[in-house]
Amino acid sequence: MRQYVLRRVGLAIPTLFFVSVLVFAMMRLMPGDVVVRMVEGQAYAPTLEAMRKDLGLDRPAHVQYLEWIGGILTRGDFGTSYWTRQPIWDEFAARFPVTLELALLTILVSVVIGVTVGIVSAVRQNSAADYVGRVLAILALSVPYFGLAVVVVVVPAILFRWTPVWTYVAFTESPAENLKIMMVPALVFGVTRAGPIMRIMRSALLDVLRQEYIRTAWSKGLPERGIVLRHALKNALIPVISLIGLQMPLYIGGSVIMEAIFRLPGVGLFFFEALTRMDYPVVQSVNLIVAALVVGLNLAIDLSYAFLDPRIRYR
Amino acid sequence: MIRRFVLAATVALLALTLPAPTEAQQPRRGGVLRIADREAPNLDPHLSISFLTHSWASMAYGQLVRFPHGPEQRHTADFSILPDVAEKWEYTNPTTIVFTLRKGVRFHNKPPVNGREVTSADVKYSLERFMAKSGFKSRLDQVQAIETPDKQTVRITLKEPFAPFLNHLASPAFTAILAREAEEKFGNFNHPDAVIGTGPFVLKSYQKGVRVVWERNPDYHVKGLPYLDGVELEITPDSNTRLSLFRAGKVDLGHMWGYASVEEGKSLQKSNPEVVVTPTVTMGQGLIYMRTDQPPFNDVRVRQAVSLAIDRKAWSDGLYYGEACIDSGPVPCAMKEWKLDAAKLEPAKAKVLVGYDPAEAKKLLAAAGHPNGFATPAFHWPGYAPPWRSVYELAADSLGQIGIQVELKPEEYGKYISTTYLGKFEKMAIGPITPFTEIDDWLYGTHVPEQPNNRSHVADAELNKLLVAQRRELDPKKRKEIVDDIQRYLADKAYYVYFPTGPQYISHQKHVKGFKHHDGYGLGHRLMFTWLDK
Numbered sequence: 079m080r081q082y083v084l085r086r087v088g089l090a091i092p093t094l095f096f097v098s099v100l101v102f103a104m105m106r107l108m109p110g111d112v113v114v115r116m117v118e119g120q121a122y123a124p125t126l127e128a129m130r131k132d133l134g135l136d137r138p139a140h141v142q143y144l145e146w147i148g149g150i151l152t153r154g155d156f157g158t159s160y161w162t163r164q165p166i167w168d169e170f171a172a173r174f175p176v177t178l179e180l181a182l183l184t185i186l187v188s189v190v191i192g193v194t195v196g197i198v199s200a201v202r203q204n205s206a207a208d209y210v211g212r213v214l215a216i217l218a219l220s221v222p223y224f225g226l227a228v229v230v231v232v233v234p235a236i237l238f239r240w241t242p243v244w245t246y247v248a249f250t251e252s253p254a255e256n257l258k259i260m261m262v263p264a265l266v267f268g269v270t271r272a273g274p275i276m277r278i279m280r281s282a283l284l285d286v287l288r289q290e291y292i293r294t295a296w297s298k299g300l301p302e303r304g305i306v307l308r309h310a311l312k313n314a315l316i317p318v319i320s321l322i323g324l325q326m327p328l329y330i331g332g333s334v335i336m337e338a339i340f341r342l343p344g345v346g347l348f349f350f351e352a353l354t355r356m357d358y359p360v361v362q363s364v365n366l367i368v369a370a371l372v373v374g375l376n377l378a379i380d381l382s383y384a385f386l387d388p389r390i391r392y393r
Numbered sequence: 394m395i396r397r398f399v400l401a402a403t404v405a406l407l408a409l410t411l412p413a414p415t416e417a418q419q420p421r422r423g424g425v426l427r428i429a430d431r432e433a434p435n436l437d438p439h440l441s442i443s444f445l446t447h448s449w450a451s452m453a454y455g456q457l458v459r460f461p462h463g464p465e466q467r468h469t470a471d472f473s474i475l476p477d478v479a480e481k482w483e484y485t486n487p488t489t490i491v492f493t494l495r496k497g498v499r500f501h502n503k504p505p506v507n508g509r510e511v512t513s514a515d516v517k518y519s520l521e522r523f524m525a526k527s528g529f530k531s532r533l534d535q536v537q538a539i540e541t542p543d544k545q546t547v548r549i550t551l552k553e554p555f556a557p558f559l560n561h562l563a564s565p566a567f568t569a570i571l572a573r574e575a576e577e578k579f580g581n582f583n584h585p586d587a588v589i590g591t592g593p594f595v596l597k598s599y600q601k602g603v604r605v606v607w608e609r610n611p612d613y614h615v616k617g618l619p620y621l622d623g624v625e626l627e628i629t630p631d632s633n634t635r636l637s638l639f640r641a642g643k644v645d646l647g648h649m650w651g652y653a654s655v656e657e658g659k660s661l662q663k664s665n666p667e668v669v670v671t672p673t674v675t676m677g678q679g680l681i682y683m684r685t686d687q688p689p690f691n692d693v694r695v696r697q698a699v700s701l702a703i704d705r706k707a708w709s710d711g712l713y714y715g716e717a718c719i720d721s722g723p724v725p726c727a728m729k730e731w732k733l734d735a736a737k738l739e740p741a742k743a744k745v746l747v748g749y750d751p752a753e754a755k756k757l758l759a760a761a762g763h764p765n766g767f768a769t770p771a772f773h774w775p776g777y778a779p780p781w782r783s784v785y786e787l788a789a790d791s792l793g794q795i796g797i798q799v800e801l802k803p804e805e806y807g808k809y810i811s812t813t814y815l816g817k818f819e820k821m822a823i824g825p826i827t828p829f830t831e832i833d834d835w836l837y838g839t840h841v842p843e844q845p846n847n848r849s850h851v852a853d854a855e856l857n858k859l860l861v862a863q864r865r866e867l868d869p870k871k872r873k874e875i876v877d878d879i880q881r882y883l884a885d886k887a888y889y890v891y892f893p894t895g896p897q898y899i900s901h902q903k904h905v906k907g908f909k910h911h912d913g914y915g916l917g918h919r920l921m922f923t924w925l926d927k
Contacts, residue, residue, distance in 0.1 A: 110807020114815065116442060116528060129528060161434040161441065163583050173602065228633050235637035236664045243634055243643075245627055246603045338630045343602025347630060355434070356807055 079384075083377070090373045097369040098362070102143050105358045112160060112356040133160055146362060156367070157359035159352065166363045169348060176344035179249060180267070180336065181329040183260055185322060187268025188275055193318065195272070196279025201306055203284065211276065218273030224335040227266045231339055246342055263340040267332055271325065278321050282314040289313075316386055323379035326372050420620050420907055424925035427644040429629040432602060437582035438569040442528040444914050447566040448649055451915040452607050452624065453501070454569035454590030455614075457492055457516060457547070457562050458482070460830070460913045463922025470676055470727040470912045472830050474559045478511055478570055478591055478614075479547075487554040487867055488537075492516070492547040498614045501595045503586065506572040508612065511591055513541035519571045520549075532561045533568075554865045556872055560831040565915045593619045593921040602628055620907070620924035640665055642902065645925075649916050651899040651908065654779060655713050658898020667903050672896040674718045676727040676828035676912035678835075679784060681771075681890040682848040683821050689769075690820065690849075694761040696887035697745050701754040702795045705747060705893045708787060712780045713895035720747050722891030723883050724835055724876070727912055731832045731873065733880040742884035746891070754795040766796020772822040773801065774809040781825075784892060788823055816848040830913050833864050836879055840888065851888045 113129045130136050134145070149155040156166040192215075199211035235241040242262040249256040286292065287310055295305045333346030345364065352360035384390045435441035438450040459477040461467070476482075480495040494513060502508035517539045524533050535555040540548040551558060562568050571582060572589050579587035585599040591614065594607035608623040627644060629635045636657060639647030647653065653661060658670050681699060683690035690696055709717035718726035720735040735743040744750065758766060769792075773785050789799035799821070804813060813822045826846065829835055837860045838846040840853070859879045866872040899910045904927040911919055 108807055109805050109811075110809075111811035114811035115807060161443075163435060163437070163440055163581065169601070231637050232633050235640040236660075239641050239665070241634075241637040241641040241643070243629075243638060339634055341603075341627070341629050341631075341634060343600075343628070347602065351434075351630075354806070 083381070086377050086380070090370075090377075093373060094366065094370055098147055098366050099143070101362050101365040102139075102146070102358075105356070105361055106139060108356065110356060112358060115356050116160065146359065150363070150366070156363035159360050160357050161352075161355050161360075166360055170345060170364060170367060173343055173345045173348050175249070176246070176342050177330065177333045177337070177346055179256075179260060180264060180333055180342060180344060181326075183264035184267040184271060184329055184332075187264050188271035189318075189322070191269060191272035192275025193279050193315075196276040196318075197283060197306065197311065199276065199280040200283035200287065201302070211280070215273045215276040215280075218270050218276070221270055223267050223270040223332060224339070226270060227263065227336060227339045230262065230266055243339075243341055259340075260342075263336045263342065267329075267336050271328075274321060274325075275318055278317050279314065282317045283310055286310045286314045312386055316383055319379055319382060319386065323376050326375050327368075330368055330372075418906060418926065420922075420924040421926065422620050422924070423622050424927065425623045425625055426621050426646070426905065426920065426923060426925065428624065428626045428646045428649050429635040429638045429644040430626055430646075430649040431630055432628045435583055436585065436588055436599070438565075438571075439523050439527040440581060440583065442566075444566065447564075447914050448916040449605070449626075450569050450590075451565035451592065451917040452594040452920070453588050453592045453596050453917070454565070454571065455498070455511075455592050456565065456568050456570060458559060459563050459565075459918060460911065460915065462911050462913075462915065462918040463907055463909050465922075466909060466911055468727075468729055469673060469910050470725075470729060470830075472560055472563070472730075472913065474563055477563075478516070482559075484867065488551045490549050490551075490558070492549070494545045494547065495614060496545065498591050499612050500572050500591055501589045501610060502612065503589050503595070505574045505578050506589045509572075511570060512544045513547045514544075515570055515572060516547045517541050518573045520568060522571065522576075523568055527567070529567055554867055556864050556867055557831045557833040560833075564830055564913065565917070592917045594624060594917060597623070604628060615921070619921040621920060624920055636661075639668075639900070639902075645902045645905050646908075647900060650919075651901050651910065653898040653900045655716065655895055655898060656779065658900060659714070661898070661900055669901050669903055669905070671899045671910070672716055673899050673910050674726050674894055675897045675910065676725055676830075677894055678722055678725050678826045678828075679781075679824070679892040679894065680722060680826065681788060681821060681823050681892075682816070683888075683890075684819065684850055685888055686850040686852065687820070689761065689763060689767055692761045693886060694757040695763065696890070697885065698754040698757040698761070698795060699792060699797070700745055700887045700890045701748060701750045701757070702791045702797070703788070703890060703892065704749040704791065706749070708784075709893045709895075711787070712783055713893065717893035717895045719893045721894040722746070722889060723839070724832065724880060725828070726894050728832065728835070731835075731876050733877045735884075738881060738884050742881070745885040745887060751795050758796060763796070766798065768798040768800065769820045770802045771799045772804055772809070772813045772818045773824055774806055774813075775803040776806055777825060780895070785823055788892075814848070815845050816850060822848065828912060832876060836860055836876065837864055840883075849888045853886070853888075856882060856886075 113126050113135065116129065134142060146157055149157060158165055195211040195214060199208045202208050231241055231243055244259045246259055247255040292305060292310055295309055330346065333344055334350040336342065337344040337347040349361065349364045352364065431445055433445035433449045434443050435446050436449065438447060438454065455478045457477060457479040458474045461471050461473055461475050465475065476495065478494060478498050479492040482490055482492045484490055494511060498511045499508045500506040500511060520533065520539055524530050524536065535551045535553065535558060536549060537552045538550040542548060570591060575582060575587040575589050582588060585596055588596040593610050593613050595610050597606045597608045599605045605626045606623065609619055609621060613619065629638060635647045638644045658672065661668055662670050683696060685691055685696065705719040709715055709719060720726065724732045735747045738746065758764065771785065771789060775782055785801055789801055792799045812818060814824065838844050840851045840856055841847060841860055842852045859875055859882065863872050863875040863879065866875055901908050904925050906924050906926050908923045909919065
């Protein structure tokens with residue numbers, strides 16, 4: 079187990095190095111010029127050159143890369159935003175709890191809905207409940223979360239002069255007020271993410287329910303509730319957990335739009351604004367941090383398999 | 394007797410049914426105005442060129458001079474110059490302006506400045522910092538020296554006579570007066586505690602990504618102003634959410650300037666008939682720009698054909714419910730004081746500028762050696778707000794009617810803004826232009842070689858003489874005459890082809906009073922005169 083973890087951590091290093099090079103190169107290969115962008119085409123040539131020098135963009139690309147990555151490795155310094163002139167880590171650290179909370183609530187909503195409907199659908203296969211559940215899953219898969227979010231915000235405002243958007247309050251400041259604000263985006267996002275979970279849950283559970291040890295449990299006269307929840311569900315959850323792990327980048331990526339629509343001061347919005355402004359250091363550093371988080375999370379998910387199925391061994 | 398009674402009864406009835414004579418409402422002190430808008434990328438007015446930064450800065454900072462707002466302004470593009478921190482100014486010769494500072498103007502009462510009086514040294518420090526650090530520093534390229542003979546006097550010497558200079562000083566985008574102590578303590582003016590100016594509002598708190606709160610400056614140098622106790626700006630990046638907050642009455646303004654598109658405005662009038670919606674032709678211009686230094690657009694007949702192919706009246710009807718301004722260039726519709734209406738031009742020239750005659754356009758193309766037309770790309774950024782996508786398609790369709798096959802070439806914003814927007818494109822491009830506050834930018838900036846906004850690559854020696862002359866002429870009347878000559882000269886050159894300018898629907902809640910649109914980038918001064926009737 080220890081060796082497995084060390085090996086996975088070792089493998090993460092080249093992965094993150096590759097991510098850092100890729101994102102650094104992609105930002106510079108993007109069409110356009112950040113300096114021109116900063117002055118929206120209104121500056122005169124001497125201003126552009128001076129700004130380029132001021133930002134250090136007049137130096138060779140490899141020097142810029144080494145300075146950026148060197149700052150992270152030696153001083154934990156992720157650099158400063160070209161636009162806000164603020165240290166990137168400070169802003170990321172201030173915003174990350176918002177995105178994390180949204181992601182966790184979204185996962186909670188999607189798991190509760192997806193797993194529940196998936197179980198009912200599998201246990202009552204080909205019944206009316208199954209058909210309803212499958213239709214709902216297809217619907218959840220088909221409706222884009224950003225479209226649903228706009229509808230939830232705009233339609234009540236037109237019809238009832240009410241909108242579920244409030245001013246963000248931190249959880250530490252007022253948990254009740256915070257949850258009131260976070261629940262609507264989490265519900266919207268979570269409902270649309272519940273579709274794939276429901277489908278995977280259903281098929282995985284159907285698969286497990288056909289296993290011999292389940293048949294044995296039936297033969298022994300165990301109650302259905304105990305068979306499904308105690309014996310079948312745990313094994314059927316492994317692909318669901320994998321799916322949640324695979325969807326993690328989506329939760330972060332989706333937060334860009336959800337945070338913009340619901341006025342949440344999270345990392346997604348910070349990243350999106352940096353991307354549209356070609357704020358190289360922010361995009362590079364946030365990408366690297368998020369990549370590290372995804373790598374770490376996937377490792378945690380891989381390790382959780384042993385808890386769900388003790389037969390799994392790590393080598 | 395009966396007749397007298399009937400008469401008396403009629404008079405009494407009329408008195409009851411007719412509305413009481415309206416009294417001009419007196420502005421009322423108090424209340425907090427709520428706005429939903431985007432977040433400024435930076436609080437330091439010299440380290441950002443974003444109009445959001447400069448709008449926020451205008452709340453807290455003062456300048457030497459400013460534009461008129463509220464009851465002071467004659468119209469939305471009134472860019473006459475009023476005193477602000479400077480009480481008066483005088484040209485001692487065509488290149489030297491002496492400003493006398495108003496006595497008793499104090500910075501906000503926040504440490505480390507603690508409400509001390511503004512001196513000429515602050516002005517010199519601020520202007521020199523702008524010239525050293527701002528992305529707009531070239532705006533003050535003409536400045537040769539800034540001297541401070543005494544605490545109340547600032548003498549600015551220019552390299553040559555430069556008429557736009559006062560306008561640049563009045564723009565909140567350029568010359569906020571800052572306190573040196575704040576920079577010494579905080580490193581720059583990006584820290585919320587470093588935002589210490591002489592403006593009408595004091596920055597009270599700033600929660601990044603959430604909300605910014607200003608409160609009334611009790612020591613503001615204009616007595617009795619501002620009327621509001623404070624302003625809260627709810628940071629709302631998404632336009633749909635902003636409009637929803639406005640519809641739901643959670644904010645008084647769904648945009649800091651009250652902007653709503655024509656479609657949004659019409660929809661608001663239906664869903665929220667109680668809100669105040671005022672269609673206003675704001676500063677702006679949409680145009681076709683062409684490589685006039687290369688074939689086929691180096692032939693004036695081809696450019697004239699392009700202009701004559703645009704049915705501006707039909708565009709206005711189709712895109713803007715007939716509410717657009719058709720005579721939109723080269724001086725934009727909103728800039729009334731500088732505008733020479735097409736009706737005052739020679740009819741043949743006016744026709745090229747604003748007319749529609751596809752048959753004539755085809756003849757001009759044939760005369761220029763293109764009887765069967767030609768093909769051209771049209772570079773553009775598709776992300777501009779509606780109805781821009783329709784504009785691109787209409788332009789392609791209109792030019793197609795006379796035989797010019799337009800291939801629309803959408804570009805990613807980063808590429809567009811750093812190439813096409815700066816004139817680096819082949820043949821043709823379509824898009825809007827930055828709304829400037831100074832006539833020099835609309836004319837000199839777009840027609841003189843090497844200027845970044847000369848996207849059509851105009852190089853016209855005769856025109857250049859006029860363009861240089863207007864910026865060196867300090868007498869407004871004489872300058873206007875030159876600007877009129879420039880408009881007469883440009884009318885049939887078709888260096889740019891101008892589209893109708895649609896209105897913005899300036900919208901606010903009914904209880905918001907005194908909020909007048911102004912085409913400058915200031916927010917503080919327009920809110921200085923705003924008050925709440927509730």
